[in-house]
Each structure stands twice: as structure tokens, then as C-alpha cells.
Amino acid sequence: MADPVLSGPASPSSQKPDSAALYRTVRLIRRFEERAVELVHAGQVFGGIHPYTGQEAVAAGTCAALRPDDLITSTHRGHGHVLAKGADPARMMAEIAGRTTGLNAGRGGSMHAADFGIGILGANAIVGAAAPIATGAAWAARRAGSDRVVLTYFGDGAVSQGVVLETFNLAALWRAPVVFVCENNGFATTTRTDDAVAGSITGRAEAFGIPAARVDGMDPEEVFAAADTAIARARRSEGPTLLECVTYRYDAHHTWEHAARPRYRSAEEVDLGRSRDPLEIQGARLPEARRGQIDAEIEAVLEEAVRFALDSPHPDPATALDHLYADGTQARAGVA
Amino acid sequence: MTILSYLKALNRAIADEMERDPAVCVFGEDVRAAVTNVTAGLVKRFGDARVLDMPISEQAFTGIATGAAMSGMRPLIEYQIPALLFLAFEQIVNQAHKFSLMTGGQVSVPVTYLIPSSGSRDGWAGQHSDHPYSLFAHIGVKTAVPATPADAYGLLATAIRDDDPVVVFAPAGAMGRREDVELSLLAPVPLGVARVHRPGTDVTVVAVGHLVHTALEVADELAETVDVEVFDPRTLHPFDWQGLAESLERTGRLVVIDDSNRSCGIGGEILATAAEEMRLVAPPKRVTRPDGAVLPFAEGLDRALQPTREQLRTAIQAVVKSGGAR
Ligand SMILES: Cc1ncc(C[n+]2csc(CCOP(=O)(O)OP(=O)(O)O)c2C)c(N)n1
Numbered sequence: 001m002a003d004p005v006l007s008g009p010a011s012p013s014s015q016k017p018d019s020a021a022l023y024r025t026v027r028l029i030r031r032f033e034e035r036a037v038e039l040v041h042a043g044q045v046f047g048g049i050h051p052y053t054g055q056e057a058v059a060a061g062t063c064a065a066l067r068p069d070d071l072i073t074s075t076h077r078g079h080g081h082v083l084a085k086g087a088d089p090a091r092m093m094a095e096i097a098g099r100t101t102g103l104n105a106g107r108g109g110s111m112h113a114a115d116f117g118i119g120i121l122g123a124n125a126i127v128g129a130a131a132p133i134a135t136g137a138a139w140a141a142r143r144a145g146s147d148r149v150v151l152t153y154f155g156d157g158a159v160s161q162g163v164v165l166e167t168f169n170l171a172a173l174w175r176a177p178v179v180f181v182c183e184n185n186g187f188a189t190t191t192r193t194d195d196a197v198a199g200s201i202t203g204r205a206e207a208f209g210i211p212a213a214r215v216d217g218m219d220p221e222e223v224f225a226a227a228d229t230a231i232a233r234a235r236r237s238e239g240p241t242l243l244e245c246v247t248y249r250y251d252a253h254h255t256w257e258h259a260a261r262p263r264y265r266s267a268e269e270v271d272l273g274r275s276r277d278p279l280e281i282q283g284a285r286l287p288e289a290r291r292g293q294i295d296a297e298i299e300a301v302l303e304e305a306v307r308f309a310l311d312s313p314h315p316d317p318a319t320a321l322d323h324l325y326a327d328g329t330q331a332r333a334g335v336a
Numbered sequence: 337m338t339i340l341s342y343l344k345a346l347n348r349a350i351a352d353e354m355e356r357d358p359a360v361c362v363f364g365e366d367v368r369a370a371v372t373n374v375t376a377g378l379v380k381r382f383g384d385a386r387v388l389d390m391p392i393s394e395q396a397f398t399g400i401a402t403g404a405a406m407s408g409m410r411p412l413i414e415y416q417i418p419a420l421l422f423l424a425f426e427q428i429v430n431q432a433h434k435f436s437l438m439t440g441g442q443v444s445v446p447v448t449y450l451i452p453s454s455g456s457r458d459g460w461a462g463q464h465s466d467h468p469y470s471l472f473a474h475i476g477v478k479t480a481v482p483a484t485p486a487d488a489y490g491l492l493a494t495a496i497r498d499d500d501p502v503v504v505f506a507p508a509g510a511m512g513r514r515e516d517v518e519l520s521l522l523a524p525v526p527l528g529v530a531r532v533h534r535p536g537t538d539v540t541v542v543a544v545g546h547l548v549h550t551a552l553e554v555a556d557e558l559a560e561t562v563d564v565e566v567f568d569p570r571t572l573h574p575f576d577w578q579g580l581a582e583s584l585e586r587t588g589r590l591v592v593i594d595d596s597n598r599s600c601g602i603g604g605e606i607l608a609t610a611a612e613e614m615r616l617v618a619p620p621k622r623v624t625r626p627d628g629a630v631l632p633f634a635e636g637l638d639r640a641l642q643p644t645r646e647q648l649r650t651a652i653q654a655v656v657k658s659g660g661a662r
Contacts, residue, residue, distance in 0.1 A: 046635045047459015098634030109461045109633030125463035126419060127392045160391035188392055190369035196391035262369045317640035320632055331627040332598055335647045 015228050017064065020290060022220040023282040025060035027298045029080040030279055032089055033251070035302050036079065036096060040255045044310065045096050049110045052080035054250030057278035058183050059084035061223025062151055062243075065231050071119040071137055071150040073130035076111045077183075078123030081153050087115045089301055090308040099312035106315045107323065121150075127188075128154060128161030131180065135171045135240075138178040142237070149234040151179045151227075157188030159201050168240075172208040175239035179230045180205065182242060183217060185249040186273070190264035205242035217245030218276045221285075248273035340522075342513045345485040346374050346452065346506060348522070349492040350412060354382050357410060360496055361386045363397050364414035372452045374414060374506075398424035398449075402432045405445045412448040412496055417464045421451065421472075421503075429475045432501040444499040450492065453508040455546070455595050456631055456638055465631040465638070469505045469544070470596040473573035473605070478502040478527055480571045483548035485515040487570055490525030497524065507595070509546030528574035532583065536565035539589040539656055542580065542606055543568060547593045547643060554648050562656050572602050580606070581614045589659070590620035591651045593643050598624040618659020621651040 033053045040048045052059070055077070063072070063084035074081040082092060087103060095102030096110045103115050114122035121137060124130040134152030141148040158164050159182060171178050182201055186193055202212035211233075216222040223245055230241035250273065252258055283291050321331050340348075354360045362375055368389050370376040379387040390397045394415070401411035415421060421428070432445045455467035472479040478500055482488040488506060495502035533548060534555055541564055543551035548568045555564035567583050569575055584590060590610050594603035603622035610616055623643040631638050 045459065046633065046638075047457070047461075095633075098637075104633070106634035106637065107462075107632040109459060111461055111463070112633070125461065126423075157392040160393045162393065162395055188365075189371060190366045191389055191391070195389065260371075260373075262366075262371055264369045315632075315634050315637055317636045320637040320640035321626060321629070324628060324630060331629070334598055334624045334626045334629075334641070334643055335651060336621065 015065065017221045017224045019221070019282065019285045020294065022060050022064055022224065023286055023291065024294050024298070025064065025084050026056040026220055026278050026282050027294060028089065028301070029056040029059060029083050031298050031302050032079060032083055032092070032305070035306055036093070037251070037255060039097065039306070041258070046098050046109070048255030049079070049096060050077040050254050051251040052077050054274065054278070055183055055185055055217065055247045056080055057220040057223050057282070058181065058217045058245045058247055061220040062181055062227040064224050065227040066149065066151060069119060070148050070231070071121055071134070071141070073121045073134040073150070073152045074113070074123040075130065075153050075155060076123065076125050076127070077155070078113060078153070079110065082113045082115070082120055082123065085120050086118050087113070087120060090305040093305040093309035094312050097309040097312070098314065099309060100315050101308065101312040128158035128164045130154065131158070131164045131167040135167050135176050135178050138171070138176040139174060142177060147177070147235050149177045149179060149231050151181060151231070153181045153183060155188060156182060156184040156186070156193040156197065156201065157191070158182070159204055160196055165204060168205055168208045168210055171240040172210050175237055177234040177237060178240045179227065179234055180240060180242040181227070182244045183247055184244055185247050187249060187253070187264070189253045190262055201244045202242060210240050210242055212242040212244065214244045214246060217247030218278050218281060220278055220282045250274055337516045338519050339514050340485045340489075340517045340519070342485045342488050342506065342511050343373055345489040346450070346492055347376055349489045349496070350375065351378060351381065353493055353496040354378065354386065359408055359410045360412065361388065361409055362412050362414065363388050363390055363401055365390055365392060365416055367414055372414065372416060374450070374452045394420050394423040395427055398427035399431060401447045402427065402435070402445055405432070405447045406435070406443050410446045410496060412450060414450050414452065417460070418451050418454045418466045418468055419463055421449070421468055428501060428503070429477060433475065433477050436500065445501050446499050447501045448492070448495040449501065449503045450506065451504070452506045453511055454505040455507045455509060456642055457508045458635070459633065461633040462630045467505070467507070467595045469503070469572055470600065470602040472503045473602050474600065476573060478571070479505070479573045480527065481505045481507065481545040482570060483510055483545055483568050485513055486517050486522060487525055487531070489522045491527070491570060494524040494527055498527065502527070505545065507545040510549070513549070525570065527571045528576055529570065530576035530579040531568045531570055532565060533568055534564065534566040536563040536587065538563040538587060539591060539652055540565045540567050540580070540583045540587045541648070541652065542590065542592045544572070544594045544602065547595060550645050550648060551593055554645050554652065558649065558652060562652060564652060577609060577613070580610065584610060584614045584616065588615055588617035589655050590616060591648065591655050592620070592622040593648050594622060594624050595643060596624055597627055597629050598622070599627045617661065618655055621655050623647045623651050
């Protein structure tokens, strides 16, 4: 995927989106998640995953507006972000299958995928916890004289975490080059956003003097344009922006739902939510033949990713505490 | 007799206490839809004024429970994952736990903190697999870790009735247990009273939570050669030191199996107290997680850091061989 590079100050959006590249990323994430769910059902993933299906436009649109040396943090529902930032799908698949060839050598799994080499500071299993980490990275980047930007994803559920609001304050005070991307997919597990959030999400940021916008999170190009503006602002050291990307979670909160089936939304509601599909919205912008070509490419990439993951070795249990400490300090075993 | 599952026992204890005392209410994330199943049916039966879905604001709703408890309510909080206790730690240990003493006994804080599926759950990796009961015992918050459905019922009911904050850990490894019980005989189980699941004469194995079942299996395996007493403390704070002393009077030998990290875990406290105050004829041993364990994702790695039955068997055999005569 081509990662367009920002040139010079930009306000508002200065880049043209690469429609084919955006489609390719959306398609990659969609098919990755579908293949990953298959692996979960086949018992190849220890535990399960939080599928990102339906929300692809957010990851694709935002990451396309980043420079390769920019940074992101991600969430428990993080496969899309990690892939859009450029992680190798085969190594990502190997990670969720718990293999030594995975991004984290099988130590992190679905909720902790990280690739620091390409600016992915890690998915995070604690709601809201990555926002301050992203802001710290943004502050450090400025201190180091770099114009890198950090983009941090979180769900609508995370705006109820105190630490996120504390971070808004500090990021605003310091004009930290961070972009807060809130993916409002309508739910935190079974809890509707409206039942958990008083006032508005954008209003929270605005209270700290942080510009905020509500964006159509189903349209990759809309997301791209909004992200591009926010990123350019951060790069110019004008401070953080919040983007509330309104989207819809197509699949389960977590794959355990496929068996447990808690009732919190009707089939009609899900159908309505699925009626706007980022894959179709972006696909319609390409000639049919081009779309077919990309689809075929993606199928091959994922076929290879699944093969690579399942052919890779399981880690040796004797290495379970490897990397616990940076300096190799050895922990005592559980039995003397 | 009825087959009672551990999960249903928790659910039943909450429902019975809500029925008995209108001050009992439930706070938590997705407790109305009951994603953990622990709160299944409660909103239908008791209404949404007593079963409150919370935003993802653990610090706030934990503190809100404290304030409500000081004002006549008896909240039970369900945390979806053990790590949420770290977020709420200040509100539990520095607020709820300290008010009674700091106010010269003017107020008590009857809140129950319930963690269904504590410890390792398949595939939930580093940030969702801790088993932090020793932290609370160390701080001195009342801490229960039931091993069986009947004890899950009894300890949770007691926790709700207790006038102090009580943390109840329901280990993931015990949630699937089932037991034949007489429902009418289910009753509160007092804090600080251990249960000997299997009497024995050669060695006392203290096992915490789900590891009680591991200990019972190992005791059966070794039955030909070693007579193992399986001692389930049920509550870690207060701890039934007298019961342990009586057990060691009989056996004189001690092995602890505990899903805490080794350093400063409850296993260390049990060994130290036994060494200081009780009858031991051989050096004791403990089987725990390693120091500072962070559970890695892959199944083989996750399992490698949890106490195993093989380790327990080896430890029992070593302790039985060493030391003086009984
Ligand atoms: C601080 C914290 N509380 C609770 C949880 C359990 N949990 C995991 S995901 C989730 C819902 C998150 O909702 P949202 O932030 O909207 O993201 P989404 O799952 O919709 O992508 C909850 C409650 C957690 N991981 N961290």
C-alpha cells in the first residue's frame, strides 16, 4: 500500500486520497478479519478476537494520511489499525495463532499486536490506557526535534475513562502532536453509547480547547480528509484534534458472542447498520476490473498469511519468561 | 439433590441477598445483559434501579459504591476482568478500606467486589490474566477465593452481608465446577474458616481457589504412598491460622499451591507463619507462578507460568522424604 507523504503545511486537507490504495486496505482488513474468525472457529486461535469488521474505513482513512514514520497506538479491536499502518498480514496472522513468527513472537496475541519498527506502539487491552501513552510519545517526539505525529485510537467506551480526559488536558496544554481518533461504533460491549455518554464526545474535547469533528466513519475518503487536516495541524505543532468517527460494529463484540449470543441489538438493527458498507462505498469508486484485481491480490496475500501462520512453530514453553526485563534479569521460578 | 454450577451459585447468592435485603444493589459493566452470566435474570427480577449498567469508569463507580455504602446501600460490584482492580485500587484500598479506622469507627463500608473468572482465561494474555488476591490480603482487605459451588454461594452471601469491603475472586479454573447440593441447605460460609476437603496424616497441602481441585487429584494419585490432607483456606484474609496449626499438628509437613506470583504471594505468608508458629518437621515448599509473571499469549507459554499438578506432586514427594520423623 502506498503511504502518501505530507508535503509542507496543509490546511485544510491538501492531499488527494488514493482511492485504489484505500480500497485495498479496507479489503485487506475485511478479509483478514473473516479469515481470522474462521481460524477462531477452527480452534487455531487461543481464546478469540474482537473483530474490526465494519469499521475498516476508520483505520484505512486515518493511516493513509500518516507518514510512514508517524506512530499509532491501538485497542483491543486492533487488527485493522495494525494492518492499515503497514504490518505484515502474515506475521499478524501468526501472532493471533500464537506462533514464534508473529509480530510479538506469540507473546502478545490479538490484543497486544505491536510493530515498533513501523510505528505501531501496540494494541492495548485496557480501555483508554493507550491515550496517555500516545501523548507521551508525541511529547518525546517533539523534544527529539522530530515533526512526527502520533495517532491514538479508542472506542466510544473509552471516553468514560478518567485517564482519557486527563490526557486531553495535558495534550492541549502542551499542544502535543497527537490526534485522538474515537471510533464510535454504537456500543461498548452491550452498552449503547447513548446510555453511557452524557453530553457529547466532541464536547469533551472542546471543553479542553481541542478542536473536534464528527466524521462519517463509513467513508474512507471522508475519514482521510478529516485525518489529513488533523495530522497537518499536529505536525505544525498547533496541538491535538479529536475525530469522532461514527461507524458500526458488524460482528460480535468478541468471538465468544458467536456461541453465547447475548441479546442487546436486534437483527433488524444490525441489518440497518450493515447497509452502509465501507467496502462498497470505496469499491464503487473504482472501475470494476481494478476492484477485481485488488480482490484477487488480497485473496492471495491472505491465503499465504494463513499458510505462513499455521506452518510456523509454537514457542518453546521454556522461553515463557523471555523479555520480562529489558536487561535479561531472571525471575525466580514458581517452585524452588 | 440438584446439580449446582459455580456460576449459578454466584448468581443465586446475589439473587437471594437481593431478595433478603433491599439495600443490596449491583453495579458493573454490561450487568443487565449479563455478559459474564453472573448477573443473569437480575434486572428482570429486581428492576433497573437495583441493577445498574456502568460506563467504563471503574474508578468512579467504585467510589460511588463507597459513598452509597456509607449511606445505607450494600453495593456489589462486578468487574469483568481482574486487571480492573488495578484501576480501582485506590478507591478500594485507600478509600473504602480505610474509612472505618480513619473515622474512629463512625462508618463502615459494606461493598462487595466480585471478580468472575480471575486468573488465566484462555487466550486473554498479559493484561487480562492476573490473579491479584494476594495484593488485597497484603493490604488487609477481606479476601475470599471460593473453590466449590457451595462455597462460592456461601462466601459471596457472607461478603454481601459483611459490614466491611470484601473482595471475592472466582477463579476461571473453578467457574466450570458443578456439585450435587441440597439447595435448601445452601448457607453463608463465615470468613476466616478453612475447609479440609480430604483428611490426611503425612502432609498438609494448602491449596487456593481452583487449585484445591488440582490438589485433590494429586492426593488421589499419590494415595498409595502418601496420605495427603487438602486444606482450603477459603478466605485469605482473615486466614484460618488456627485451623492450619491443627492440621500441621497432625501432619508436620506443608506444601502450598497458590496462583500468585512467588514473591510476596500468599504462599510465602503461609510458609512464614507456619515456620514461625507451627509444628513443622521438614522444610515446607510452595508451588506458585514465577516472580513477576506476565502471562504470555500463546497457550503453551501461558500454561508454563501457572502452577501445575506435576510440580505439586514433585513438591509433595520431596517434602515427605525430607526432615525428621513425624
Ligand atoms: C478499563 C477497562 N474496563 C473494561 C474492560 C472490558 N472491556 C473490554 S472491551 C470493552 C468495551 C469497549 O468499548 P469501546 O471502547 O466502545 O470499544 P469497542 O469494543 O466498541 O471497539 C470493555 C468494557 C477493559 N478492557 N478495560
